[in-house]
Amino acid sequence: xxxxxxxxxxxxxxEGNPLTVKCTYSVSGNPYLFWYVQYPNRGLQFLLKYIxxxxxxxxxxxxxxxxxxxxxxxxxxxxxxxxxxxALYFCAVRADPGYSTLTFGKGTMLLVSP
Amino acid sequence: NAGVTQTxxxxxxxxxxxxxxxxxxxxxxxxxxxxxxxxxxxxxxxxYSVGAGITDQGEVPNGYNVSRSTTEDFPLRLLSAAPSQTxxxxxxxxxxxxxxxxFGSGTRLTVV
Numbered sequence: 001x002x003x004x005x006x007x008x009x010x011x012x013x014x015e016g017n018p019l020t021v022k023c024t025y026s027v028s029g030n031p032y033l034f035w036y037v038q039y040p041n042r043g044l045q046f047l048l049k050y051i052x053x054x055x056x057x058x059x060x061x062x063x064x065x066x067x068x069x070x071x072x073x074x075x076x077x078x079x080x081x082x083x084x085x086x087a088l089y090f091c092a093v094r095a096d097p098g099y100s101t102l103t104f105g106k107g108t109m110l111l112v113s114p
Numbered sequence: 115n116a117g118v119t120q121t122x123x124x125x126x127x128x129x130x131x132x133x134x135x136x137x138x139x140x141x142x143x144x145x146x147x148x149x150x151x152x153x154x155x156x157x158x159x160x161x162y163s164v165g166a167g168i169t170d171q172g173e174v175p176n177g178y179n180v181s182r183s184t185t186e187d188f189p190l191r192l193l194s195a196a197p198s199q200t201x202x203x204x205x206x207x208x209x210x211x212x213x214x215x216x217f218g219s220g221t222r223l224t225v226v
Contacts, residue, residue, distance in 0.1 A: 009154075032212045043204060044157075044217040051212040090156065094212070101147065101172065102206075102215055106156035 002027040004093050004105035012111050013081045021076040021108045023091030030096040033074040035065055038088040038107075047089075050074060061085070081112045116140050120205050120218035127195040127225045135190040135221050137205030145208045146188040147215070150174065150201040157204065163188055164210070195225045 003026045013019045025031055035047040048059025055067045065076045074091060091105045121136045139146065147162035149172075159172030163182040177199060179191040188207075192199060202222050206215035 034214045036214075036217075043219040044206075044215075046214050046216075049212075049214050092214075096212070101159055101162055102208075103159070104149075104157040106154060 002093050002095055002103045004091050004103055006089075006091055006105035006108045008108050009106075010109045010111065012113065014113050015083050016080050019076075019078050019081045019085070019110065019112070021089050021091075021110060023074045023076065023105060024072050025074060025091070025093040026072065027093050027095045032094040032096065033065070033067060034092040034094070034102070035059065035063070035074075035076050036090045036092065036104075038090065040087075044090065047076070081110075083112045083114055086110055086112045118205055118207055118216050118218035120203075120221050122221060123219065124222050125224070127192070127223065129195060129197060129225060131195050133192050133195065135192075135203055135205075135223075137188045137190065137218060138186050139188075139205075139207040139216070140186065141207065141209075141216065142185060143207035143216070144185070144210050146182065147172070147206050148178070148180065148188070148190045149204045149206065151204060151220075152201050160190065160203075192223075197225045199223065200225045 005024045033050040036044040050057045050067045058064045088107050090107045092102050094102045118139045144165050148160040149157040151157050158174045161180040163169045169180050202220050204220050205218040208215045
């Protein structure tokens with residue numbers, strides 16, 4: 001069975017500082033990894049994905065994520081946080097091949113203070 | 115291009131009532147799924163479908179029914195609503211392969 005762990009319920013960071021939201025995963029075979037963001041009372045928006053290739057993946061709104069196979073991690077990062085980045089972030093994993101289901105972590109609330 | 119459309123956006127049911135949450139996509143995606151979102155629990159998979167006529171159970175299927183008669187539509191039926199089914203429900207679709215999902219805007223359901 002596949003699973004995702006987001007060890008922090010909440011991450012607090014000051015505007016302008018770098019941010020990291022942690023994610024580790026467990027899956028049989030090659031992983032497809034995703035980050036989604038959810039703003040209050042909205043649906044989930046796709047941020048970025050890792051399928052294969054370069055371990056550093058760049059996505060929307062200046063976010064990036066680093067895939068580390070040996071540590072089974074896929075941490076979300078941004079060099080300089082904005083107050084508007086405050087939202088709920090979900091990491092998700094899907095195993096190769098593509099018929100498999102997408103499993104989500106419990107989510108991490110990111111709060112960026114002015 | 116509408117993407118994934120869910121209706122209704124809000125619904126209040128009485129315990130024991132039944133209802134159907136509608137989901138439609140216009141992207142010709144083979145894969146569709148239903149999730150429920152509860153505070154502190156992330157998104158949990160209820161049912162999914164890999165194509166018309168094919169459905170399967172996810173992590174929390176009890177109390178829910180699905181069918182997939184067309185590629186476009188994937189309705190979720192609550193057979194006899196219970197307060198434990200109070201949640202936000204999301205429908206999602208994708209192509210087969212390594213891509214991500216496209217989500218609908220959600221249905222907020224309250225069972226009293």
